[in-house]
Amino acid sequence: MIRIAISYPKTKNNNPTEQFDMDYYRERHMALVEINYLPHGLIRWELDIPQIGLGEPPVFAIGYLYFTNLQEMKNAFKQAGSIVLADIINFxxxxxxxxVSEITIMGGSHE
Structure with missing residues (x-):
């Protein structure tokens, strides 16, 4: 299984010019991801929205996209990647x- 992790890092000095619209990302961008990548092999997607726990999180968010194999991932990006990537400036x-990683070992509960 292939997992793509897309993280949106914060600068160490929390630059006030950095912008991240979480509502747009969660509601509109990820819907665009799903619409465009599901027909090309996307299995599922997940979002990590960091919370303040042990200090200020170093990222705004991390998105994960899962594909069965590398070829399906490449095909999805070839067919629809430009549409999805062009939307980033909107949030x-x-x-x-x-x-891009290959998941080779999983532990815990296998639902």
Whole structure:
């Protein structure tokens, strides 16, 4: 299984020019992701919305996209990636960090 993690980092000095519209991200951007990537192999998506616990979170949010394999992920990005990526400017001026990983071991409950 392939997981893409897209994180939106905060600068260490909490730059006031950084903008992130959580409502838009959660409600509109992720709907756009789903509409465009589901037909091309997206299995599911998740969002992490950091909470203040042990200090200020270093990111605004982290999104996760899951695909069966690397080829499906590449196909989804080829077919619809430009639409999804073009929407980023509608909710943030932060450059996301994108990491593509292969999930090889999972523990815990397997529902």
């Amino acid at each position: 943030t001026n932060v450059t996301p960090i994108i990491v």
